[in-house]
Every structure is written in C-alpha cells, then in structure tokens.
C-alpha cells in the first residue's frame with residue numbers, strides 16, 4: 001500500500017524510519033494531519049530545495065521572497081532539480097508537473113504565511129534580519145502555526161530573544177542540497193512544546209527526510225561540528241604538504257566517506273573494536289591540528305577573492321561550465337546513493 005496523501009512519492013522519498021507512511025497509515029494521529037499548508041520564507045539555495053521537498057510529497061507550498069525575480073530564479077532551479085530526478089528515473093514527468101503545481105510564489109509576506117500551518121524561515125544568516133522577520137510574523141501567523149528556522153549557526157535561544165512564539169518554534173536544519181540530502185537536524189527551545197517537536201519529526205519523515213533530535217543546544221549542531229573537525233585536519237594536511245588536495249579528498253571519498261553513508265563513526269568504533277580505537281585515539285589525538293580559527297589557506301584565498309567554484313578558483317580551478325557540470329554530476333551521484341540507501345532500508 002502507499003500513503004494516501006503522497007502516493008508513489010512516499011515510496012520514493014521516504015526516510016529511514018517512515019515505515020508507517022509506506023503502509024498508508026497516518027503517522028501521528030491528529031498532529032501531523034493538521035499540517036496541510038507550508039510556507040517557506042526565502043527562496044534561495046535552501047528555501048527552494050526545502051519547498052521542492054514538500055511539493056514533491058504532495059503538500060501545498062507557498063514560497064516567499066523580497067523580489068519577483070528571485071522567486072522566478074527559484075522556480076527555474078526547482079524545475080531543473082526535478083528534471084534531474086526524472087532523468088535518473090526517480091520521478092515521472094507527471095510527478096514533476098504535479099510538484100510544480102503544488103507551489104505558489106508570493107512576494108507579500110502576509111499573504112504567504114497567514115494560512116500556513118508550518119512555516120520555515122530560510123533567509124540569510126544575519127541575526128538582525130531574522131529578528132525583524134520574526135517580529136513582523138508575530139502579527140500575521142495563525143495562533144497554532146509552527147515556526148521553524150533553517151539557521152545553520154544561531155542557537156534557538158538567540159533566535160527567540162525578541163519573539164514571543166518560542167513555545168512553537170524549532171530549528172529544522174536541512175543540508176545542501178536540501179532536496180537530496182536526507183538529514184534534518186531538529187533543535188528545540190526550552191519552551192518548545194513536546195507535541196510541536198513530535199509533529200516536526202513526523203513531518204520531516206513524511207517528506208522523506210531522516211530527522212535527528214538534539215537533546216540540548218550546542219553551536220554548530222552535530223553534523224557541522226563533525227564535518228568541521230574533519231575539514232580542519234584536511235586543510236592542516238594540505239598546508240603541511242602531506243599530500244595533494246586531490247589525494248586528500250580521495251582519502252575520504254574512497255576511505256572513511258565510502259563507509260559513512262551506511263556506518264556512522266560510533267558504530268565504526270564498535271566494529272573496529274574499542275580497544276583498537278582507544279590506541280588510535282591515544283596515539284593520534286595529540287598530533288591532530290588544534291587550531292581555533294579558519295585555516296590560514298582559506299583566509300588567504302578569501303582575501304584574494306578566490307572563493308571556490310562560484311568564483312572559478314579556490315583550492316581547485318574551474319572553467320566557466322565545469323563547476324556546474326561537477327555539481328550536476330554530484331547531484332546525480334547523490335540521487336543514486338539515495339536510491340541505494342532506500343533499498344537498504346527496504347531490507348531492514
């Protein structure tokens with residue numbers, strides 16, 4: 001059986017624990033049923049991919065931005081993303097059309113959010129912008145609307161410093177590209193009601209995500225802390241001339257990264273033997289990079305305007321079209337990996 005709301009998308013996009021959805025059951029009694037209309041504020045890189053995830057799963061989504069032309073860019077981006085999913089055999093043309101038909105574009109904030117049941121803010125990472133937006137939202141949103149932020153760095157207590165809806169506020173931290181990476185980190189405020197957290201977790205599963213819940217607030221959440229710890233060492237090895245940038249990348253993509261899509265670091269420690277890992281930590285930890293700031297190499301390149309793929313040069317160099325070709329290939333690989341992960345979860 002398939003989910004009555006999401007039909008085949010439920011099968012194609014389900015997250016690891018969304019078994020109830022596969023059986024066509026409602027996941028959480030009344031809670032999730034109350035969520036029908038989604039509003040996304042900010043139609044950039046993340047807002048558009050989050051909107052797309054909801055639309056593919058059958059939700060009515062309104063996406064808001066400050067200019068029509070930005071909404072138009074978002075529409076094109078989502079159409080391209082959906083076409084890639086079609087080319088990889090994940091969606092049909094009808095699925096794509098239905099998803100695009102579920103999205104409404106709106107520059108007027110009030111019209112975009114006044115009827116919404118679940119609102120995700122995905123505007124730039126500038127605290128004053130977020131505070132101003134929340135203050136504006138307070139007078140508009142429904143009394144039972146749930147509000148989420150896609151912030152990647154601000155603690156939820158800081159986000160809520162000037163707002164009055166902390167009891168129905170969460171962070172839903174999607175990963176780029178948000179329509180392909182399953183992880184969503186959920187952070188709750190001290191005042192967030194437990195039922196709001198539960199509905200958020202259920203909703204993320206319903207759109208095929210793999211949400212995790214943080215038990216307490218911590219800067220960088222979990223995934224970016226882990227990722228930054230690894231990248232600090234990668235840039236240290238590069239600076240020390242231990243290997244080329246390409247070989248350092250291969251050390252991860254062909255080594256630990258190959259395992260990580262299915263086996264996390266904690267389980268890897270168990271599989272390898274905790275006695276072995278005790279020795280690894282004792283021998284290697286003292287010689288790891290301990291610096292407290294961004295790597296010097298990154299600082300220098302940023303000063304020179306070498307920002308990576310978007311400026312044509314960073315650690316590597318990119319021809320005009322090669323960056324977009326690489327991103328296209330990356331997304332195709334992610335789609336294939338997503339399919340493989342879902343197959344594995346089918347077997348469980």
Ligand SMILES: NC(=O)c1ccc[n+]([C@@H]2O[C@H](COP(=O)([O-])OP(=O)(O)OC[C@H]3O[C@@H](n4cnc5c(N)ncnc54)[C@H](O)[C@@H]3O)[C@@H](O)[C@H]2O)c1
Nearest residue numbers: 042043044045046047065066122123124125150151152176
């Ligand atoms: N880019 C990433 O990889 C990534 C990953 C995870 C989380 N995040 C977080 O997601 C959020 C958005 O990031 P992004 O990369 O999508 O940014 P972006 O710059 O691509 O998009 C932000 C959009 O918000 C719009 N905007 C600005 N003020 C607005 C307002 N008052 N009302 C409506 N729209 C407004 C902008 O016009 C822009 O289109 C940030 O909090 C960021 O930290 C980003």
